[in-house]
Amino acid sequence: MSPASSHGVRLEVRGLAKSYNGQPVLRGLTFTVERGELFVIMGPSGSGKTVLLKHLIGLEPPDAGEILLEGEPVGPPETRSRHRVAMVFQSGGLLHSLTVAENVGLYLAEHRLKPPAEIRRIVADKLALLGLAGTEERWPAELSGGMKKRVAIARALVVEPQLIFYDEPTSELDPLIAVTIGREILRLNRTLGVTSVVVTHDRDLAFGIAHRLAVLHAGRFLALGIPAEVQAHSDPTVRQFLHADFRFEPKPQPGPVAPSPP
Amino acid sequence: MFHDLGEVLLLLGRTFRALPHTVRQGRKVLEQLHEIGNASLLMACLLSLFIGGVLALQTGPVLAERGLHNFIGQIVGLSMCRELAPVMMAVLIAGRIGSAMAAELGSMQVYQEIDALRTLSIHPVHYLVLPRLVAISVALPTLVVFSILVGWVGGALVSVTNYQISISLHGYVKSLGNGVDVMDVINGLLKSLGFAVAIGAIACHQGLSTTGGPRGIGRSVTKAVVNSIVMILLLDYVFTRLLMHLD
Numbered sequence: 001m002s003p004a005s006s007h008g009v010r011l012e013v014r015g016l017a018k019s020y021n022g023q024p025v026l027r028g029l030t031f032t033v034e035r036g037e038l039f040v041i042m043g044p045s046g047s048g049k050t051v052l053l054k055h056l057i058g059l060e061p062p063d064a065g066e067i068l069l070e071g072e073p074v075g076p077p078e079t080r081s082r083h084r085v086a087m088v089f090q091s092g093g094l095l096h097s098l099t100v101a102e103n104v105g106l107y108l109a110e111h112r113l114k115p116p117a118e119i120r121r122i123v124a125d126k127l128a129l130l131g132l133a134g135t136e137e138r139w140p141a142e143l144s145g146g147m148k149k150r151v152a153i154a155r156a157l158v159v160e161p162q163l164i165f166y167d168e169p170t171s172e173l174d175p176l177i178a179v180t181i182g183r184e185i186l187r188l189n190r191t192l193g194v195t196s197v198v199v200t201h202d203r204d205l206a207f208g209i210a211h212r213l214a215v216l217h218a219g220r221f222l223a224l225g226i227p228a229e230v231q232a233h234s235d236p237t238v239r240q241f242l243h244a245d246f247r248f249e250p251k252p253q254p255g256p257v258a259p260s261p262p
Numbered sequence: 263m264f265h266d267l268g269e270v271l272l273l274l275g276r277t278f279r280a281l282p283h284t285v286r287q288g289r290k291v292l293e294q295l296h297e298i299g300n301a302s303l304l305m306a307c308l309l310s311l312f313i314g315g316v317l318a319l320q321t322g323p324v325l326a327e328r329g330l331h332n333f334i335g336q337i338v339g340l341s342m343c344r345e346l347a348p349v350m351m352a353v354l355i356a357g358r359i360g361s362a363m364a365a366e367l368g369s370m371q372v373y374q375e376i377d378a379l380r381t382l383s384i385h386p387v388h389y390l391v392l393p394r395l396v397a398i399s400v401a402l403p404t405l406v407v408f409s410i411l412v413g414w415v416g417g418a419l420v421s422v423t424n425y426q427i428s429i430s431l432h433g434y435v436k437s438l439g440n441g442v443d444v445m446d447v448i449n450g451l452l453k454s455l456g457f458a459v460a461i462g463a464i465a466c467h468q469g470l471s472t473t474g475g476p477r478g479i480g481r482s483v484t485k486a487v488v489n490s491i492v493m494i495l496l497l498d499y500v501f502t503r504l505l506m507h508l509d
Contacts, residue, residue, distance in 0.1 A: 059377055081383045093378030095370070107382045110389065152378075159382070 008036040008195030009083045009162040011056070015065035018051060025051050027219040028065065038189045038196045040206040043216035044241055049199045050090075052216065053167050056197065057087050069163065083163060086156035090168040092148035094140040094155070100127070101136035104155045126154040130184060146177035153184060157192075164188070166198040170205050178202065182209055203242060207231070215241060266489070269471070274463045276387045277395050287393045294397030301358050302405060306351055310409040313346050314338055314416025322420065322427035331427055335434040336441025338417030343446040344453075347409035349498055352457035355402055356490035360465035363394055364486035367469025368479040376470065386470065395462040402458035403451045410447065414438060453501045460497060461490045 011033040018026040025048045033039040043049050054060040056067060058074045067074040069083045087093075094103050102109070104126055105119040114122065127133055130150040140148060149169060156164055166185060170178035186209045189196045200206055206213050207227050214224040215238050223233040231242065284291065322334050367390060370376050376386050421427050421434050429437075468486040472478045 054377075057381055059380060077380075077383055080381075085381070087378070087381040089374045089378055091374050093374040095375050095378070096373075097366075106384070110382070110384050155378075155382075 007162060007193035008034075009070050010035050011163060011195060011197070012068040012071075013056070013065070014068070016052070016055060016062050016067065017064040018055065018060070018062055025219050026055070026062075029219075029221060030065075031214060031221065031224060033195055033197055035195055036189070036193045038186070038198070038209055038211045040198045040200060040210035040213040041216055042200055042203065042206045042213060042241075044201060047216045048219045049201070049216055050167065053087075053165055053197075053199050057085065057165055084159050084161045085163045085165070086159045086161035087165040088149065088152045088156050088167065088169060090171055092140070092152040094148055094151055096140050098140075099136065100132070100138050100140070100143070100151055103140065103151060104158055106155065107158050122158060123154075126157050127151075129157070130154050144177075145172050146174075146181065149173070149181055150184070153181075153188070157188070161194055163195045163197070166196065166200075168200055168202075169198060170200065170202045178205065185209055217241070266467070270463050270467045273387070273391065273467050273470070274459070277391050277463070280385070280388050280392045281396075283388050283392060284396055287388065287396075290389075290393035291396050291400075294393050295401055297362075298355070298359050298397060298401040299404075301362070302355060302401075303408065305358070306354060306405045306409055307412045309350060309354060310342075310347065310412040311416040311419075313350060314342060314413030314418075315420040317341055317346070317413075318417040318420040318427065319424065322424060322429075326427050331429050332433060332437050333441070334421050334427060334429055335417070335437030335439075338421075339414060339438040339442035340446060342410045342413035342417070343442060343450045345450075345498075345502075347406045347413055348450045348454040348457060349494060351402060351405045351409050352454060352461065352494045353491055355398065355405070355458070356461045356465075356487055356494060359398060359401075360461045360486050360490045361483045363462070363465035364469040364472075364483045365479055367466060368472035368482040371470060371472045372475055372479060391462075391466045391470075394466060395459065398462040399455060399458045402461075403454045406450055406454040407447075410450065449505050452505065453498065456497055456501055457494050460493045464490045464493060 013029055013031050016026050016029040017024070029052065041049055041052065051060070055062050056074065058067075058077070058080055061075065069079055069085070072079045074080060095106070098106065101120070101123050105123045108114045108119045108122065109116075123136065124133070127135060130153055132147065132150055132154065135143070135147070135151070140151070143151065169181050169185060173181065182205045185196060185198060188194060198205070198209065210227055212224070212226055213230055214221045215230060215233075216222075217237055222235050223230045223238045230238070233239065317338050318334060321337050322331065325331050325333055325337070367376075370390070376390070379386050379389060418431060418434050421429050422431050465486040468482040468489070472482040474481075
């Protein structure tokens with residue numbers, strides 16, 4: 001766990017269950033994320049990762065169970081404000097009608113927490129921290145996928161969060177940018193000591209950054225532990241998910257080649 | 263349908279409770295007003311000019327045949343104030359602005375922008391619905407005033423130039439002045455205020471309840487426009503009966 005763990009908050013989930021139209025999506029999940037920990041939830045598509053995240057951030061009410069931030073229920077917006085919870089959405093969730101600077105400074109401006117000049121300075125600092133200096137006046141539509149994700153992280157940092165959720169932070173990104181984003185998540189966790197929960201199906205990212213990770217399948221955790229424990233897990237579904245690759249047997253043969261002209 | 267209606271009323275209730283925040287959202291209200299005015303003013307004037315003209319053209323010759331052409335100003339004036347301007351402008355705004363509101367909020371919902379606002383502790387009703395509802399409630403009655411005036415001008419142009427009606431401009435204006443008083447204009451403005459609130463609430467509700475990607479956005483836009491127009495016609499009858507009693 002990060003040595004700078006004192007700024008984060010403790011997240012506790014007890015018996016979380018949710019069904020849609022009688023179809024169970026989350027089945028009694030229980031786990032704890034400690035202060036300053038970087039916890040990764042991974043699993044195949046449709047395993048319930050995004051639904052779980054929506055519950056953790058308080059956007060959906062559970063059918064059963066409870067989610068506690070430092071012992072307080074996460075449901076009321078005041079709890080999330082008090083413990084400064086932020087989220088980086090899969091698509092970035094940037095407001096397309098606002099510039100990059102307006103997006104990043106939105107929290108401070110809307111809640112009138114700082115004067116405009118101070119907001120401009122904070123926005124410039126956060127953008128520079130993520131290697132986006134000079135993009136203040138650009139529109140989200142003008143940014144690449146990786147830049148949008150970094151702007152979304154900058155917007156989350158403005159809240160000075162104690163808990164950050166990342167939803168599929170490397171999806172739709174090329175491997176180089178995905179590594180950059182992974183490095184940023186790790187660096188922010190180490191330097192700011194913020195508790196981080198990353199939801200992903202990217203195995204490289206998960207094993208590269210996690211202090212602990214869990215494998216979610218059909219609404220249940222099949223494995224939960226430090227990366228080495230999960231890697232060595234004996235459950236066949238976990239092993240299949242962790243070891244699936246593109247090494248096909250038998251190897252693909254080259255197709256018929258047209259004879260070259262004499 | 264009743265489920266939708268209930269949700270629209272709940273959204274309306276939340277927006278009314280948020281009214282004290284209007285000053286804080288002043289910049290966004292002005293932006294919305296600018297957008298509504300820009301998108302609708304020219305179209306409103308054009309539409310009203312022809313409505314006034316057609317009204318005079320349809321009724322004028324019939325009145326003239328019976329020697330009642332001195333009533334043409336009164337008929338055009340009252341029809342524009344009490345019925346045609348409020349209803350036609352409301353239908354125009356439902357088509358142009360209601361659809362745009364539903365599409366914008368629907369797209370924000372689908373692309374997680376509204377979820378992002380919630381995670382930043384920014385209430386979507388305060389930030390998105392309130393400015394739109396306030397702006398449309400100011401803009402529609404203002405457009406109705408324009409519409410009434412331009413409609414009167416349209417009626418005058420036809421009445422004066424059409425040989426079957428053959429009334430002087432002075433006669434038209436005198437007839438208008440005799441038949442229309444301030445209460446008739448206020449009657450139309452009150453109606454249009456009710457229509458504006460209905461269009462804004464329905465469009466915002468449809469936008470915020472969008473699900474399912476681009477097809478969902480299309481569905482929301484269609485529902486917003488159709489439901490708004492149905493509600494305008496329904497409210498028109500209710501308001502007309504109510505205002506007749508007050509008269």
